Amino acid sequence: MTLDKAKRGQEIEIISILDSNIKAQAIRLGIFEGARLVCAEKLPAGPVILQNKMQEIAVGRNLARKIDIDFV
Amino acid sequence: MSTCHSSVKMKNVEQNLKKIVLAGNPNVGKSVFFNSLTGVYVDVSNYPGTTVDISTGKYKDYIVIDTPGVYGVSSFNDEERVARDVIINADIVLNVVDALHLQRDLFLTQQLIDMGKSVVVALNMMDEVKANGIDIDIQRLSDMLGVTVIPTIALKNQGLEEVKNHIAVARQGNKTEGIEELLSQYKDKVKVESEALLVLEDDPNILSRNHLEETGMRELIYRKRRARVDDVVSQVIRNTNKGASFKTKLGRYMLRPITGIPMLLVVLWVMYEFIGVFVAQTVVGITEESIMLGIYQPFIVSLISKFISEQSFLGHILIGEFGLLTMTPVYVFGLLLPLVIGFYLLLSIMEDSGYLPRIATLVDRVLTGVGLNGRAIIPIILGFGCITMATITTRLLGTRRERVIATVLLGLTIPCSAQLGVIIGLIAPLGVKYLLIYIVIILGVFALSGVFLNKVLPGESSDLLIDLPPLRIPRVSNVLKKTYTKSKMFILEATPLFALGALLISIMQFTGFLNRIQEVIAPLIIGWLKLPKEAATAFIMGIVRRDFGAAGLTDLAMTPEQVLVSLVTITLFVPCVASIMVIFKERTKTEAALIWGGSFIVAFLVGGLLAQIII
Numbered sequence: 001m002t003l004d005k006a007k008r009g010q011e012i013e014i015i016s017i018l019d020s021n022i023k024a025q026a027i028r029l030g031i032f033e034g035a036r037l038v039c040a041e042k043l044p045a046g047p048v049i050l051q052n053k054m055q056e057i058a059v060g061r062n063l064a065r066k067i068d069i070d071f072v
Numbered sequence: 073m074s075t076c077h078s079s080v081k082m083k084n085v086e087q088n089l090k091k092i093v094l095a096g097n098p099n100v101g102k103s104v105f106f107n108s109l110t111g112v113y114v115d116v117s118n119y120p121g122t123t124v125d126i127s128t129g130k131y132k133d134y135i136v137i138d139t140p141g142v143y144g145v146s147s148f149n150d151e152e153r154v155a156r157d158v159i160i161n162a163d164i165v166l167n168v169v170d171a172l173h174l175q176r177d178l179f180l181t182q183q184l185i186d187m188g189k190s191v192v193v194a195l196n197m198m199d200e201v202k203a204n205g206i207d208i209d210i211q212r213l214s215d216m217l218g219v220t221v222i223p224t225i226a227l228k229n230q231g232l233e234e235v236k237n238h239i240a241v242a243r244q245g246n247k248t249e250g251i252e253e254l255l256s257q258y259k260d261k262v263k264v265e266s267e268a269l270l271v272l273e274d275d276p277n278i279l280s281r282n283h284l285e286e287t288g289m290r291e292l293i294y295r296k297r298r299a300r301v302d303d304v305v306s307q308v309i310r311n312t313n314k315g316a317s318f319k320t321k322l323g324r325y326m327l328r329p330i331t332g333i334p335m336l337l338v339v340l341w342v343m344y345e346f347i348g349v350f351v352a353q354t355v356v357g358i359t360e361e362s363i364m365l366g367i368y369q370p371f372i373v374s375l376i377s378k379f380i381s382e383q384s385f386l387g388h389i390l391i392g393e394f395g396l397l398t399m400t401p402v403y404v405f406g407l408l409l410p411l412v413i414g415f416y417l418l419l420s421i422m423e424d425s426g427y428l429p430r431i432a433t434l435v436d437r438v439l440t441g442v443g444l445n446g447r448a449i450i451p452i453i454l455g456f457g458c459i460t461m462a463t464i465t466t467r468l469l470g471t472r473r474e475r476v477i478a479t480v481l482l483g484l485t486i487p488c489s490a491q492l493g494v495i496i497g498l499i500a501p502l503g504v505k506y507l508l509i510y511i512v513i514i515l516g517v518f519a520l521s522g523v524f525l526n527k528v529l530p531g532e533s534s535d536l537l538i539d540l541p542p543l544r545i546p547r548v549s550n551v552l553k554k555t556y557t558k559s560k561m562f563i564l565e566a567t568p569l570f571a572l573g574a575l576l577i578s579i580m581q582f583t584g585f586l587n588r589i590q591e592v593i594a595p596l597i598i599g600w601l602k603l604p605k606e607a608a609t610a611f612i613m614g615i616v617r618r619d620f621g622a623a624g625l626t627d628l629a630m631t632p633e634q635v636l637v638s639l640v641t642i643t644l645f646v647p648c649v650a651s652i653m654v655i656f657k658e659r660t661k662t663e664a665a666l667i668w669g670g671s672f673i674v675a676f677l678v679g680g681l682l683a684q685i686i687i
Contacts, residue, residue: 020291021148022537027294028143028179029539041327046437047446047536049327054172054204056323058433060445060536 001071003048003064006039012050013037015068022063029057036072092134092239093162095155095184097177098141099424099541100170101196103127103550104226105235106138116557124154125557134239137162143176143539145183147275150467156275160266164242165189166235171201171208171223172542174309178217178301185217185245186297187266188255192242193221194235199228200542204317207310216304218245227547248300254289269293319543326430327540336431343418347457348496351414352489360406372397385582394577394616403617404567408458408650411489413559415457419450420554424546429538436536442522443477443529444469445536451478455486459651460566462486463658470534476663477525477533479655483647484671485518490617495639498625502632513640517678566650569657573649577616586612600680601641602687603634610642617648637683645675 006012014035017023026032030052040051047058059067092109096102107114110129119126127138139158140151147153159165165184169177184191193214201208214221220238224231247255251269258268262282270278274290325331373382373391380387390397422428428450436446448469455462459482466478487495499507526533580586590608597608610624625638647655656664 022535024146024290024294025143025148025537027291027298028176029537030175030179030298032295032298041324043327043433043437044329046329047433049433049540052175054206054542055176056540058327058429058436058446058536058538058540060436060440062440063535063537 001069003039003059003067003069004061006042006048006064006069006071008039008042010039011036011072012039012069013072015070017068018066022066030055031057031059031067089133089135090163091161092131092136092164092166093158094136094138094166094168095159095162095180096141096168097143097170097173097180098539099426099544100141100168100177101226101547102138102141102168103553104547105166105168105194105232106136107549108226108229108232109136109236119154124150125561126154126158131236134164142180144180145187145270146273147277153277156270156277159184159187159189160264160270162189164239165191166194166239166242167191168194168196168226171195171197172204172206174208174305175301176539178304179297181217182248182297182301182304183269185219186247186251186293187269188244188247189266190242190244191217191219192235192238193217193219194226194231195221195223196226198223198231199225209308209310213304213308216246216307219243248293248297250296251293254293258284323426323430323540323543326427327433329434332430332434336434339422339427343453343456346418347411347414348489348492351410352493355410355414356407359410360402364402364406369398369402388582389575389578392578392581394574394581396571396574396578399616400567400571400574403650404563404570407490408460408566409559409563411457412461412562413555415454415461415489416555416558416562417551419454420551420558421546423554424544424551426541426543429540432538433536433540440533441526442481442519443526443533444474444522445534447536447538448474448478451482452486455482455488456492457489459483459486459488459647460569460654461562463651463654464562464565466658471531473529473531474533476529476659476667477522479659480525480667480670481518481522483651483655483667484521484644484674485514487514487643488647491643494626495643498635498639502635506632506636510636510639513678513682514643517644517674521674566654569653570650573653574616577649596676600676600683601637602683603638604628604630607638610638611645614642614645615649615652631687633683633687637679637687640682641675641679643675644678645671647671 003012014031014033014037016033017026031037031050037050037052039048040056041049045061047060048064050057050059094102094106106127106129109131114127114129116125116127124140129136137158139155142152142155145156145159147156167181167184169181181191181193195208195210210221210223220241222231222234222238224235226232254272255268258271259265261284262268262271267278267282271282271284272287272289273293274286274288279286326335376391376397377387380390382391389395393399432446432449435449439446439448450468451462451465454465462482463479466475469475469478499510590612593611594605594608597603598605606628607625613624625635625642630638652668655667659667
């Protein structure tokens with residue numbers, strides 16, 4: 001399952017991120033393998049908004065397709 | 073960039089003083105601490121080779137240096153590289169942390185500690201923490217990190233004195249488990265001790281500076297640090313109130329297209345009223361017409377012509393129609409400066425309030441279609457102010473491919489504010505039908521050229537990955553400071569380019585080359601575009617200044633169809649001489665020549681086709 005399949009309100013766990021540069025940047029924002037986040041918002045064919053407590057991060061749809069997740 | 077190891081240039085300060093460096097994530101209120109420490113005597117200078125400004129000042133026997141807001145010490149962009157080099161040479165780091173975003177901000181804090189820096193943490197925005205029903209165990213946070221943590225509300229001047237009192241006792245904190253052992257292998261191999269951590273984290277610039285190979289450890293270290301930060305956060309935060317506040321809800325409405333698009337349209341309308349109407353007409357009417365053309369120009373012309381004849385070559389270059397002392401300052405200070413200030417003012421407000429990243433998210437879908445991501449909305453918005461300014465801003469885009477696409481789209485399709493006024497003036501009397509055709513054509517060219525470039529250019533564009541900071545009321549002084557430094561940087565960067573362009577045009581005019589071009593393109597204007605011969609002059613003028621070209625059309629007797637054709641053509645072809653110069657500066661010569669030449673071809677092709685159909 002990839003992140004673009006997540007629906008609004010679902011809780012997800014990040015399984016893997018392929019691109020190593022993206023991986024390093026994402027880790028600083030709290031998106032890393034094993035992290036549990038909420039899909040707070042999803043724009044039609046656009047970015048997915050991930051939320052971790054007060055923190056919100058917008059992930060472009062293309063990038064979301066490259067991030068493997070599991071539903072929690 | 074990789075050689076600017078010797079730290080920031082500092083005027084009038086002794087190098088042997090200890091350096092306090094302010095570090096923190098974007099928009100955490102660092103500048104309030106900086107101002108409180110340094111008072112009014114601050115030196116703002118551009119970091120060599122970047123668009124990044126660095127402020128330096130003095131506090132007691134310390135030098136205080138501000139850094140751009142970053143999420144970590146590394147080299148993913150210019151801001152990070154500058155912050156990294158300043159932090160490496162710091163004696164004491166004052167780390168400002170947004171208390172509402174510990175999970176995000178403590179990653180940088182822990183990295184600073186892992187570097188071995190002496191750190192004091194200012195836990196800022198404590199009022200928002202309370203308002204959100206969150207409780208932070210500050211003593212426990214301080215114990216776990218191993219450094220002093222001071223709660224502050226900088227905007228209300230709370231805690232600042234305590235921070236100052238603790239600067240002298242800044243100390244090294246508790247490193248992430250296992251880091252010390254790894255560091256010990258590299259401590260002797262690097263020039264500055266704090267570089268050892270960055271070597272382990274495979275920072276490319278630091279590796280090449282120390283002639284070392286990649287270690288492949290970055291991910292492992294980042295993961296360990298992340299785990300430690302999450303552990304700290306989970307132990308110090310209590311009573312998290314899950315209820316979404318009004319600000320959170322408003323933030324969501326800005327993202328959802330059904331509510332976000334109307335909000336964006338309202339904001340764009342306000343921007344147009346402020347910049348397109350108030351600044352471009354009222355303010356520029358005073359600065360350009362009354363001051364520069366009314367007072368300055370007659371003064372400088374009469375002064376210079378006492379020594380040099382206006383008809384001579386030198387006179388022509390200095391005080392002629394496109395003179396270095398006439399047109400250049402009139403254009404730069406009379407027209408561009410007010411527009412640029414207006415734009416940066418609004419952009420700083422949108423940035424500091426947290427709205428800008430939300431616009432980027434909202435438009436991301438549309439921009440991915442043309443090979444850009446949502447962040448490219450910044451140069452596009454700026455383009456409606458000034459293409460030259462916008463082209464410089466394309467530096468913030470992730471890849472070279474995106475920078476090329478954005479530069480092309482800006483030069484080709486975005487009318488700058490100087491031009492927009494004239495275009496609207498000409499097209500409004502023709503009615504809604506013509507306005508719509510104009511908009512559809514320009515949008516069509518935007519979409520087609522973007523999609524085309526996205527197909528043919530090699531490589532891949534970067535994806536959107538941005539932090540959506542909490543919405544906040546922007547701080548006036550911060551907005552003004554940003555506007556000032558960015559406008560100043562623009563003027564410093566654009567003026568020489570514009571002067572050079574004016575010089576070239578003057579020479580072309582003096583040698584009769586300009587008239588020659590006019591004669592050559594005349595048949596094209598008459599036969600292909602079906603416009604009066606005089607339109608050629610307007611087009612040539614459009615190369616000098618975009619609004620000159622459009623304004624030149626005002627005096628011609630043309631049918632509504634001809635007006636439409638000429639406006640479409642003049643919007644699409646070459647931006648003004650300053651933006652041509654900046655395109656050549658920012659891109660390679662081949663790329664720039666292709667972009668410039670291409671814009672002519674597209675302009676005459678589209679304009680001509682339109683003429684053949686409707687006239």
